[in-house]
Amino acid sequence: MATVSNQVDTAATTAATKIDSERIRADFPVLETVVNGNRLVYLDSAATSHKPMAVVDRLARFMSHENATVRRGVHYLSERATFAHDQARSKVAAFIGAGDPRQVIFTRGTTDSINLVAAGFERSILKPGDEVLITHMEHHANIVPWQMACERSGAKLVVAPITEAGELDLEALEAEMSERTRIVAVTHVSNALGTINPVKAIIEMAHARGIPVLVDGAQAVPHMKVDVGDLGCDFYAFSGHKMLGPTGIGVLFGTTEWLERLPPYQGGGDMILSVTFEKTVYNVIPHKFEAGTPAIAEAIGLGAAIDYMNAIGLDAISAHEHDLLEYATAQLGAIEGVRLIGTAREKAAVVSFTVEGIHPHDIGTILDQDGIAIRVGHHCAQPVMQFYGVPATARASFAVYNTRAEVDALVTGVQKCIEVFR
Amino acid sequence: MNSTLNELYQEVILDHNRKPRNFREIAEPTASSEGFNPLCGDQLHLYVKMNDIGIIEDVSFVGSGCAISKASASMLTTAVKGKTVAEARLMFDEFHRLVMGELNPDGENHLGRLKVFAGVSEFPARVKCASLAWHTLSGALDGVDRVSTE
Ligand SMILES: Cc1ncc(COP(=O)(O)O)c(C=O)c1O
Numbered sequence: 001m002a003t004v005s006n007q008v009d010t011a012a013t014t015a016a017t018k019i020d021s022e023r024i025r026a027d028f029p030v031l032e033t034v035v036n037g038n039r040l041v042y043l044d045s046a047a048t049s050h051k052p053m054a055v056v057d058r059l060a061r062f063m064s065h066e067n068a069t070v071r072r073g074v075h076y077l078s079e080r081a082t083f084a085h086d087q088a089r090s091k092v093a094a095f096i097g098a099g100d101p102r103q104v105i106f107t108r109g110t111t112d113s114i115n116l117v118a119a120g121f122e123r124s125i126l127k128p129g130d131e132v133l134i135t136h137m138e139h140h141a142n143i144v145p146w147q148m149a150c151e152r153s154g155a156k157l158v159v160a161p162i163t164e165a166g167e168l169d170l171e172a173l174e175a176e177m178s179e180r181t182r183i184v185a186v187t188h189v190s191n192a193l194g195t196i197n198p199v200k201a202i203i204e205m206a207h208a209r210g211i212p213v214l215v216d217g218a219q220a221v222p223h224m225k226v227d228v229g230d231l232g233c234d235f236y237a238f239s240g241h242k243m244l245g246p247t248g249i250g251v252l253f254g255t256t257e258w259l260e261r262l263p264p265y266q267g268g269g270d271m272i273l274s275v276t277f278e279k280t281v282y283n284v285i286p287h288k289f290e291a292g293t294p295a296i297a298e299a300i301g302l303g304a305a306i307d308y309m310n311a312i313g314l315d316a317i318s319a320h321e322h323d324l325l326e327y328a329t330a331q332l333g334a335i336e337g338v339r340l341i342g343t344a345r346e347k348a349a350v351v352s353f354t355v356e357g358i359h360p361h362d363i364g365t366i367l368d369q370d371g372i373a374i375r376v377g378h379h380c381a382q383p384v385m386q387f388y389g390v391p392a393t394a395r396a397s398f399a400v401y402n403t404r405a406e407v408d409a410l411v412t413g414v415q416k417c418i419e420v421f422r
Numbered sequence: 423m424n425s426t427l428n429e430l431y432q433e434v435i436l437d438h439n440r441k442p443r444n445f446r447e448i449a450e451p452t453a454s455s456e457g458f459n460p461l462c463g464d465q466l467h468l469y470v471k472m473n474d475i476g477i478i479e480d481v482s483f484v485g486s487g488c489a490i491s492k493a494s495a496s497m498l499t500t501a502v503k504g505k506t507v508a509e510a511r512l513m514f515d516e517f518h519r520l521v522m523g524e525l526n527p528d529g530e531n532h533l534g535r536l537k538v539f540a541g542v543s544e545f546p547a548r549v550k551c552a553s554l555a556w557h558t559l560s561g562a563l564d565g566v567d568r569v570s571t572e
Contacts, residue, residue: 359487360462360488361491361548361551362431362488362490365545365547369424377461377463378462391463392462392463420436421431
């Protein structure tokens with residue numbers, strides 16, 4: 001399959017050449033999978049990314065040679081495990097620009113992180129008549145927890161609109177911020193549309209009114225340099241499994257002030273300083289929010305994923321993925337009958353599309369016959385589908401291990417779908 | 423197109439997808455139900471009108487879904503019209519075994535043209551698409567107004 005490299009030599013393509021695809025792909029043995037006689041073309045990293053051997057090996061080494069629980073023993077293994085777990089927390093803090101590792105709460109993932117904050121707001125902040133402001137492009141993980149918190153507290157869920165291109169309408173968003181707004185919860189990058197939102201500007205707007213902001217960074221942290229200090233957000237949530245790390249581990253960053261203020265999420269071991277039947281004294285942050293034995297190996301594996309990403313360089317990763325995004329957008333957009341869903345000016349490595357007369361599910365099946373894995377469906381963002389009047393879309397998403405040749409395979413596959421349905 | 427894909431997307435299926443039969447509401451149905459496939463967002467509403475002696479006089483559907491689920495709903499309506507409830511249930515049972523690969527389409531059965539769905543058994547992820555309309559019909563006949571394939 002020919003790659004088109006004789007395109008304009010933009011900054012993106014120049015930087016993209018810094019990625020040695022061959023070498024990187026060798027770190028991901030799963031990419032050698034053969035599906036129906038074809039080499040796997042994995043374009044579903046927004047759902048979950050693959051894990052490099054560095055992460056797999058780190059998990060295996062912990063479980064085979066270092067396994068012990070953390071913060072509960074004085075023995076050798078336990079101290080080593082505690083050290084490695086703390087080190088992973090520090091790596092996360094440095095990676096996202098958190099000033100203090102204690103601002104990093106380990107959770108099960110983005111969903112868990114957002115539920116933690118929503119539950120805390122429900123118990124200690126939200127009163128009847130208060131408002132929670134989200135946007136029309138949120139993942140269900142940043143809708144349903146707030147809906148539940150509102151239902152139980154009597155607060156109201158307010159939704160800021162999006163434009164036809166799939167961007168936030170900042171003026172409309174600002175107009176929805178009122179003296180009753182208790183929190184703004186907004187995605188950094190939309191998983192269904194690829195839109196990169198100007199979260200820094202949104203945070204400034206909200207802070208000018210004294211409103212805290214939670215940012216859903218599930219689709220941002222894997223693909224671009226994120227600095228929570230620079231953004232100024234109050235909470236930032238993301239998942240390990242979308243950023244080359246293991247499942248079962250995620251992060252909630254919170255400012256010290258907010259984490260001190262919110263009540264604990266779950267009760268149990270590790271989150272206490274002392275327990276009597278009359279009264280329990282809660283532990284300090286971050287432990288206050290980490291009840292029970294944590295996902296230890298997974299946290300350490302996430303640390304290994306961060307090391308791996310740092311070794312390649314976030315700028316190189318972003319540039320490479322951006323090149324694939326632009327290439328795919330141009331190639332798919334040129335096919336008659338293809339409608340791109342989400343045409344924001346600033347986008348990350350996601351291309352959502354529909355093909356006239358063909359349901360995305362059928363596209364998924366036909367592509368799968370050639371070993372091409374994409375996501376079809378509503379992407380846990382049904383309100384986005386409703387906005388565009390489609391039941392579902394097909395979505396290709398890219399990671400550092402993808403290549404232009406794989407985009408070519410996708411384009412050929414989509415043309416084949418059109419043939420089948422002609 | 424490879425042959426397994428050919429088996430799945432037979433001309434009859436593509437035709438029913440393009441021009442679904444009985445794609446309309448029934449004003450005063452005897453029974454109706456809504457079927458969901460949460461995995462892919464497929465959703466259809468099925469209407470049944472029975473006559474006094476328990477024969478399905480009219481059956482129709484509206485909704486959205488992939489080619490397989492739409493064609494299956496369309497062909498369901500043409501297959502069960504004029505049948506008794508017991509006959510429709512028997513067809514569902516055979517249809518379900520067909521798409522699961524547990525029924526030989528060439529053996530004795532009551533499927534008629536529905537046999538074109540035999541190819542679905544090669545695509546486990548699509549079994550729910552093919553059977554959504556049938557589950558919904560079964561729900562309507564049992565008085566369940568909401569059916570999910572999950
Ligand atoms: C934007 C966004 N938010 C939240 C989530 C939920 O992440 P997880 O399922 O890892 O908790 C996802 C993942 O699908 C996502 O893309």
